[in-house]
Amino acid sequence: LQKWRSPEYYENNMHKMQLPFSNKLLGSTLTSEEKQEKRQQQLRRLQELNARRREEKLQLDQERLDRLLYVQELLEDGQMDQFHKALVELNMDSAEELQSYINKLSLSVEQTKQKILQAEVNVEVDVVDSKPETPDLDTLGSEQSLEDVESINEFEPLFAEEQPEVEKPVAAVQPVFNLAEYHQLFLGTERIRAPEIVFQPSLIGEDQAGIAETMQYVLERYSKEQQALLVQNVFLTGGNTMYPGLKARVEKELLEMRPFQSTFQVHLAASPVLDAWYGARDWAVEYMAREEGWITRKDYEEKGGEYLKEHCASNVYVPIRLPKQAPRTSEALAPSRALAASSGNPCEQA
Structure with a gap:
């Protein structure tokens, strides 16, 4: 963004898209x-x-x-x-x-x-x-x-x-001016702000974690030895990986979150757009003759999409452990002792 403040850099890197019009x-x-x-x-x-x-x-x-x-x-x-x-x-x-x-x-x-x-x-x-x-x-x-x-x-x-x-x-x-210039779309900093959404969803008002935060959350669920093994095979796939410089950005994020002088490897898929389809194809061919991983149309129409959440082919649900609340002081509990003696402990009821 510092470079885009220069008028010369803006003129050299800004893209103009000609929109259709009638003159x-x-x-x-x-x-x-x-x-x-x-x-x-x-x-x-x-x-x-x-x-x-x-x-x-x-x-x-x-x-x-x-x-x-x-x-x-x-x-x-x-x-x-x-x-x-x-x-x-x-x-x-x-x-x-x-x-x-x-x-x-x-x-x-x-x-x-x-x-x-x-x-x-x-x-x-x-x-x-x-x-x-x-x-x-x-x-x-x-x-x-x-x-x-x-x-x-x-x-x-x-x-x-x-x-x-x-x-x-x-x-x-x-005509006293070039009418085509009034029907052009200028793309400047939008070219770098749009891909930044996958790292900072808050830019468009989404209250969710970006790629870097998600990677850090997953790594924290394992021990330090297992983390060192996981970061040796970070695999990027999907259509968003076609953004120029995405691999270097992920490497930068890992460098910031990993310990000093630790190693990691980031690999980019050869065909990021079709890799998901290839994986689903190989899985379907492998499990074609098994009942595991498949449901019938009748079951789907009867039970609906919510049934897939607990199905063997779906992602495993991992509950998030929330931190325990700190116990209240004795002074704060004193006014409620009389009520607790007559109606029981409210925490136990909850």
Whole structure:
């Protein structure tokens, strides 16, 4: 937060999100020729956007393919330990599955290259066939397919603010500012305040413990020897672990709560979003033929979700031991001795 006080740091790290809007102004009129030219420009911009997306997809698929080919080379070189470790990181089970992914990515890369080459050929043909004189706008409009027209209509708000100004009559309303700037969402310190909620739920009014407090509460339930063993395998999984720097933050919290010069290890899941599903799948396959851990639909409809709290497949309920209240002094008990003698000890009744 100290860095965000600097205007330069704010400008360099603040993200702007462009929100959809319409810049159509009342009183603005375009001739049919101007409208046709505008649609042609939007079509060219749409083609450029599609070409840029294809190139980005090709680069991403090529990087993934190179990674898979490197793992396959480990198998061919006989480095089985590194090969199995790489398979685990890729969430794959066998070499056959690896080969299948390689074939699919290779086919996708080739198809993307063909599309890029075809798009370049079409652009060259359009440039060669173009004439210096003004083209027939009616002919151009008739040559557009229905799919191109729908694509233009879909992306028209996206490119509208980027169109060059067209000369209009003097009576038309002329924009004097960039309307797009008034429809932007600025993300500054919100980028670090939102993830901080998992450590400090009180930021949004939640009266509950954060991650660090929960870890400390769990560790205090064990002896010092057991605590030293538990902190050697702190495993982070779930979608929130995808926040940048979360692992370093957990290590910092453990460093503060653990004794001086004590060691600990924090591991991050390879696939934090799907690990919970993988665990449930493995558990279901293992206990498929057993009655333990399963209930019938009839039992659930009859007993409801509260029944699962005491079910063998649910979390074990651990009661929290509250500290005992300090005994009251004899002076405070003196006025109530007469009442206690006639009606009994109120503490025993409670």
